[in-house]
Amino acid sequence: MQIQDLFQETYTALSANKVRSGLTILGIVIGIGSVIAMVSIGQGASGQIQSSIEGLGSNLLTVMPGFAQQGRGFVSQGRGSATTLVSDDTEALEDIEGIAYVSPEFQRRYQITAQTGNNTNSTVIGAVPDYANVRNVAAANGSFITEAHVRSMGRVAVLGPTVAADLFGEADSVGKTIRINRINFKVIGVLQQKGSAGFFNPDDTIFVPLTTMQKILAGSDALSSIAISVATKDQMPQVQEAATIALAAEHHVDLENADFSIVSQADILGTLTQVTDTFTIFLAAVAGISLIVGGIGIMNMMLTTVTERTREIGLRKAIGAKSRHISRQFLAEAIMLTFLGGVVGVVLGWVISTLVSSFAGIATSVSMSSVLLAFGVSAAIGIIFGYYPARRAASLNPIEALRYE
Numbered sequence: 001m002q003i004q005d006l007f008q009e010t011y012t013a014l015s016a017n018k019v020r021s022g023l024t025i026l027g028i029v030i031g032i033g034s035v036i037a038m039v040s041i042g043q044g045a046s047g048q049i050q051s052s053i054e055g056l057g058s059n060l061l062t063v064m065p066g067f068a069q070q071g072r073g074f075v076s077q078g079r080g081s082a083t084t085l086v087s088d089d090t091e092a093l094e095d096i097e098g099i100a101y102v103s104p105e106f107q108r109r110y111q112i113t114a115q116t117g118n119n120t121n122s123t124v125i126g127a128v129p130d131y132a133n134v135r136n137v138a139a140a141n142g143s144f145i146t147e148a149h150v151r152s153m154g155r156v157a158v159l160g161p162t163v164a165a166d167l168f169g170e171a172d173s174v175g176k177t178i179r180i181n182r183i184n185f186k187v188i189g190v191l192q193q194k195g196s197a198g199f200f201n202p203d204d205t206i207f208v209p210l211t212t213m214q215k216i217l218a219g220s221d222a223l224s225s226i227a228i229s230v231a232t233k234d235q236m237p238q239v240q241e242a243a244t245i246a247l248a249a250e251h252h253v254d255l256e257n258a259d260f261s262i263v264s265q266a267d268i269l270g271t272l273t274q275v276t277d278t279f280t281i282f283l284a285a286v287a288g289i290s291l292i293v294g295g296i297g298i299m300n301m302m303l304t305t306v307t308e309r310t311r312e313i314g315l316r317k318a319i320g321a322k323s324r325h326i327s328r329q330f331l332a333e334a335i336m337l338t339f340l341g342g343v344v345g346v347v348l349g350w351v352i353s354t355l356v357s358s359f360a361g362i363a364t365s366v367s368m369s370s371v372l373l374a375f376g377v378s379a380a381i382g383i384i385f386g387y388y389p390a391r392r393a394a395s396l397n398p399i400e401a402l403r404y405e
Contacts (some may be wrong), residue, residue: 010332021337024301027294028341028381029348032374035284035291036349037372041356042280044363057125059100059233060134061240063089063226063247064261084221085260087214092250093228096242098235103134103227105126106213106220112206113179114167122163124180124206126213134229137202142174142189149209153216161193162203181217191310233290236264292379294341295385302389303336306396311394327394335379336384342378346371 014021065085090104106126113119130143131137139158149156157178164173164187173187185208194202214221230239240262247262248255304312313326353364 007332009329013150013309013329013333014336020301024294024297025337025341025344027290027297028338028378029294029345031288031291031294032345032378033340033348033352035288035377036346036366036370037282037352037356037364038283038286039373040349040353040364040366042276042283043367043370044353044357044365045278045333046276059229059230059266061228061234062263063093063228063243064263065223065225065259066259083184085226086221086313087223089223089247089250090226092246093226093243096239096246098231098239098242099228100231101130101133101229103131103229104210104223105131105225105227106218106222107224108213108218110181110217112167114162114173115177116168116171118169119168120163120166122160122204122206124208124213124217126210126217127207128210130229131207131227134227135202137194138192139189140192142187143186144189144191145207145209146237149375150211153211154209155183155185155212155216156209157190157208158189158191159187160191160201160203160205162201163206166191180204181207183216221359231385240264258346288377291381295338295381298334298337298381299385299389301337302330302386303392305333306330306389306393310396311395313393317396326396327390330393331383331386334389335382337380338378338386339375340376345378346374349374 001338063085085104087104090102091098093102107123109121110124111119111121112124125131125146128150129145129147137144140161142158144158145156148154157180159167159173159178167173167178173190176187177184178187179185191202191207208217228239228243230236244255244262245259247260248258251259253259316326317323350366353366357364
């Protein structure tokens with residue numbers, strides 16, 4: 001049997017009952033479309049998380065007070081002479097080879113009011129000028145905190161764009177006065193919009209000089225964290241190790257009982273990516289159940305077709321058709337059904353992904369690997385669920401088949 005004849009007979013057989021063939025294909029379409037959509041949403045989320053983490057700073061290491069306890073995050077529990085990070089810890093890090101910038105930070109939430117009468121509750125971060133270099137932030141209007149502001153404990157503030165809009169609307173906020181914890185601050189700048197990083201949104205933040213935050217607002221020399229920008233990505237492991245040794249010496253604790261933890265972007269990204277990958281696999285597995293249902297539908301249809309075409313099979317064998325020809329015929333029909341379902345399913349999955357991205361605001365990414373996976377799965381379903389009906393058709397006795405009513 002020639003390939004051309006095989007395709008012609010397959011088309012004729014499937015088009016003889018278009019409704020039944022269409023309903024059989026529908027199961028595959030829904031399954032493939034669901035898998036494509038779920039995988040694209042998961043991949044899009046992973047890409048968005050990676051972009052957000054990288055947007056927080058280049059080659060970033062973050063020193064946190066407390067030690068990392070598995071499953072419970074960071075726990076502030078002193079095991080040496082120091083239980084928290086302090087400003088002196090910054091000096092211990094500045095001379096380490098490979099460090100480009102060091103940014104000590106102290107943050108708390110306060111109620112903020114403006115001259116307009118508007119108010120908001122936001123995170124206030126005490127920062128130094130190097131914060132802009134470490135965290136990749138820049139002023140869209142006005143300027144960022146300077147060294148002079150830090151030395152003089154200046155009562156100045158830089159607003160994130162969200163806070164500026166909440167307090168002053170569309171008006172220019174530079175030069176205006178805001179009150180933080182009942183203390184007046186002059187607005188000297190507004191940051192460029194950056195977008196949320198999931199667990200932190202720099203747009204909804206206010207920055208003041210670190211010394212002002214410690215001495216005037218909070219009344220404490222403690223630090224919430226120390227951000228370290230490493231010169232090159234290759235140096236991050238060495239710098240992380242050197243910073244750990246330096247801080248342990250500064251705190252007079254041994255490395256196994258350190259009262260601080262240093263995490264890298266890779267650590268954070270790896271954890272979040274693992275979560276999104278697990279979630280994506282779970283969603284794809286749930287959607288994949290419909291593929292199994294679609295495969296069972298194909299087997300059911302093909303078994304029914306074998307029964308209906310028993311006399312045809314007998315006639316073909318009587319005029320010289322081999323068992324392998326009959327087997328190929330019915331297997332080709334099953335594969336054709338799944339192939340058509342796969343094509344339409346890929347289109348459906350792409351449409352669903354586009355609609356989700358457009359209306360729900362969730363990033364999606366339809367990759368070539370997911371498309372190839374969909375076609376591979378659909379072909380496998382056609383072969384697996386079409387093999388038994390094809391084998392059954394090929395094994396029919398031609399005499400008994402011709403007698404079949």
